[in-house]
Amino acid sequence: MATKPFRTRLLGQFIGLSITIGLLITLAVLFATERNVQARVEQQMLVGEKVLQALIETRQNLLTGSAQILTSDFGFKKAVAVGDRATTESALSNQARRIGADLMLLLSLEGDIMARDSNTAIDSQQMPPLANMALSKGKVAGFSRIGDDLYQVIVLPVKAPTPIALTVVGFRVDQELAEKLKELTNLDIAFITHASRDEVTASTLDESQVLKADNEIHGLSFFSQRVSHIKSSSEFDLLWGGSMDVVLLSHLDSVYRDFDRLSLQIVGTALVAVLLSLILAAISSKRLVEPVSKLASGARRIARGHYEEPVEADSEVLELSELSQAINGMQDEIRQREEKILYQANHDHLTGLLLSAKLLQSLRGELSNLREFALLTIGSPQLRDINNAFGHEVGDACLVEVAKRLEPFTASQSHACRIRNYFKLRIDDVSNLETLMHDVIATLEMPYWVQGLRLQMNFNIGVAHYPDQADDADSVWRRSNMALDTATSEQLKIGYYRDGEDQKRTARVELINDLRKQLQNKEQGEVFMAYQPKRRLDDNTVSHAEALIRWVHPELGFVSPEDFIPLAEQTGLINELSRWVVSQVAAQIARWRSQGIRMSVAINLSAEDLFNAETRLHIEKVLHDFDLEPSAISFEVTESAVIRDNGDERNLIGDLRDKGFSIAVDDFGTGYSSLEQLKKVPVSHLKIDKSFVLQLAQNREDQIIVRSTIELAHQLGLEVIAEGVEDAQSEQLLKEYGCDWVQGYYLAKPMNADDFNEWLASHNETA
Secondary structure, rough: OOOOOOHHHHHHHHHHHHHHHHHHHHHHHOOHHHHHHHHHHHHHHHHHHHHHHHHHHHHHHHHHHHHHEEEEEEHHHHHHHOOOOOHHHOOOHHHHHOOOOOEEEEEEEOOOEEOOOOOOOOHHHHHHHHHHHHHHHHHHHEEEEEEEEEEEEEEEEEEEOOOEEEEEEEEEEEEHHHHHHHHOOEEEEEEEEEOOOOEEEEEEOOOHHHHHHHHOOOOOOOOOOOOEEEEEEEEEEOOOEEEEEEEEEEEEEEHHHHHHHHHHOOOHHHHHHHHHHHHEEEEEEHHHHHHHHHHHHHHHHHHOOOOOOOOOOOOOOHHHHHHHHHHHHHHHHHHHHHHHHHHHHOOOOOOOOOEHHHHHHHHHHEEEEEEEEEEEEEHHHHHHHHHHHHHHHHHHHHHHHHHHHHHHHHHHHHHHHEEEEEEEEEEEOOOOOOHHHHHHHHHHHHOOOEEEEEOOOOOOOEEEEOOOOOHHHHHHHHHHHHHHHHHHHHOOOEEEEEOOHHHHHHHHHHHHHHHHHHHHEEEEEEEEEEEEEEEOOOOOOOOOEEEEEEEEEOOOEEEOHHHHHHHHHHHHOOOHHHHHHHHHHHHHHHHHHOOOOOOOOEEEEHHHHHHHHHHHHHHHHHHHHOOHHHHEEEEEEEEEHHHHOOOOOHHHHHHHHHHOOEEEEEEEEOOOOHHHHHOOOOOOOEEEEEHHHHOOOOOOOHHHHHHHHHHHHOOOEEEEEEEOOOOHHHHHHHHHHHEEEOOOOOOOEEEHHHHHHHHHHHHHHHH
16 A cells, blocks of 8 residues: 555545535535435444444454463463473463453363462363364454353463473453444444353443344435434454354434534635634644654664764654653664674674774775875784783783884874784884884883883884875785784894785795695605704614604705795695604604614694694504504603693694603793793603703803703603704713713704615614
8 A cells, every 4th residue: 555644644534524514514515415414424434333343353453462471481382391280370460461361271282270360160061162262273252152241362382492381361241342332333232142042241221222232124214214324244253153243233213313404504604714714623633743854864864874963853742852862872782783793793802903904995995096105013022922921911911002102103093003913113204214113123122011010012013105005005014914924033123025925925825835746746746854862871872863844845845844844834834844744753663673773753733733633543544553562652842832822733733642642842042931931741751952051061041941950850850852952062961961962063963764764774883
C-alpha cells in the first residue's frame, strides 16, 4: 500500500468528515438522505465489527506474547523440567498478574494439569484434546469452553529443546468484556455458544431480547416500516467442538431523531458549517504536523551521519517535546560511540599512535599535496630481548614510553605509527633532518625505568626520502624498512636507503627459493652438514661434535648461515630446514655406528622449532628409523629462546629432557638472561659465547667473566662448553677454570663427514 504524508492523511480525514456532514445536512430534505443515514448506521456496525475483531486480536497477541515470554524463560523451563511446582505456579501467577489473565495452566504432554495460578473449576477431560492439538500444530489459539466458562486461550509448548510441557493462557469471555465492547462501540453485544444447546454466555441485553432480536427484520428504512434495531453477527469455531456467535445490535431511535432534525436544516447552514470545518482542519493539521515533520527531518539527518545540529520540535505538546529531547540524547550517544569506534579502528590500543595501515593510507591520500617528506623507521634490537627476559608487561611499558618520547618530534599524532616493536615517523620539514634524527636517538637511548628496572636500549633509524628515493607511498614505506635493516645489520645509528636495495631483496627471495629446492633434493647437493669436534678437557677425548649446516651455491659460492638462516626464519622455512638437518645428522650418526665410531652430535634449534610439534615428532621418528637412542643427539638453543617468559618453551624443553635429550644454552652472555633465570629451565649444558673466548688469553675482563660463569654454572649442576677457542693459552686457562668442553679452530674447523673421520683417526692416534 502506498504511504501518504501524515498531514495529507489528517487533513483528508478532516475534510472527509466535514463533507460527509455537509452532505448529510444538504441531502436531509431529499429522499437520498435515507441512504446516507443508512450508510452511517451500517458504518457504525462495521466499526463495531472492526473494534470487536481488533480487541480479539489484541487479546490474542497479548496471550501469545505472554505465553512466548513464559515458555522461553530459562528459569521457568528449568523449573518445569525438574518438576519444581512451587516455582512453576509462582511464575504462572506472576505472568497472569502482568497481563491480567483469567486462566494460566501448565499441562503435561498428555493433558494432565501440572500447575495452575487459581482455583478455577476446570473439566480435566477437556485438556487432553487441547494438548494433542497444540502438539500436532505447534500451538493452538482461539475460543474454548473450559469448565463452566468461555475463554479466549492460547496453548503453547514449553521446549527444552523438545516439548516437555504445555502452557495454557486465557482471558474469560464474560459480562465485563461485553460491557467494555459496548462502551467502545456504543453497540449492544451478545456472545452465544452453540454446542449441545444454545446458550447466551454474556450480553448487554436480556437473554429474551437477544433471542427476539434474532427474528427482527434486518435493514433500515425511514419512509416505510421503521425497525427498532439493526444487527450484525460474527461466527467463531470453538476449539473443542461447537461454535460461537458474537452479535452486535444498534438501536435506531436516536438515528430517527437525528434524521428528523436534519430534515429541518437548511442548505446554507450546512455550507457554512462545512466551510468552517475545512478552515479549522487546515489550521489544526498544520499545528500538529509541523513538529512531527521537523522530528522526522532530524531523524533522517542523523541516519545520514550528521550529528552537529540539535533536533528542535518547537511544539507545546509535551510528548513531542520529550521525543525531541530523546532524539537529541540518542544523537549525542551515537556520535560519541562512532567517534570511539573510529578512534579504536585507526589507533594502536597500547600507544595511541596510528595503526600502520592508517598511516600508509594517509600517505597515499596526501601524496599529491606533499612536496617532500622523509619517512623514518625506528627500531631497537633490545625490545625483543626485554620481552623475552622480563615479560610482555615490561616490554609493553617500554613501547608506551618510546611513543611518548617520540611525541615532540612529530608535527601531528597522525604522522606516527607503531608496527609491533617498530615505529614510523613522517617528517615533513626535512631541512634539519640529520640533526632531528640524532636528537631522536639521543632521546630514545636515555635510560628507561620500568617496574623498578633500569633498562638501556640502543636504537637504529632507517630513512627514505620522497620524492628523491621513491615516487609513491608504498615504495617509500618499503624502502624505509630496508634502510632500517641496513642500519641494524651494519650497526649504524642511521641508515639511508641505497639504490639497488630492492634488487637485493629480490635476490634474497631467489636465495630462499633456491634453499627450498635444495631441501627437497633427496640426493647430496649444494647444502650439506659439517661437523666440528668438541674435546673434553679432563681426558682429552673427542666423543661429541656440533653439526653446522653449509651451503655452496653454484653461482654465489659459499653462502654463510648468517645470511640464509635468518631468511628461513622470516619466511617460515626454518622448521623444514631443522627437520632436514635432524634427518641428515641421524643418518650420519648411524653410518658412524656402522664404522665403530660412537659420536654424539649437537644440533641447533631455533625458538620457532620449540613451538613446532611437527618438528618434535620428526625427531622421535628419525631416532626410531635409525635405531638411535636420545643420547646420540643433543640440542643447542639460543639464550633468548630458553628464557622467554611465557612458560611454553620451558615445557617443550622439559619435554625433550624427559625423553633423554641433552639441552645446551647456546651463545650465553649475549642476552638479558642470568644464571638465576637459567636454574628454572631444564638444561644440562651452558655454552659460553665465543665473544668472551676469542681474546681470553689477552683480555682480563673476559677472564673474570668466563671464570665466574663456569663456577656458577657448576654450582647449578651444569656442564660448560667454551666455543671460539683459537689458541693453546686460552685452552689452558679454560682447563684451569674447570671448563668441561672446548670447541674452536684451535682444535679443528668444521669439516664434512669424510674429513672428520680422517681428523678423528689422526687425533686418536696422537691422544
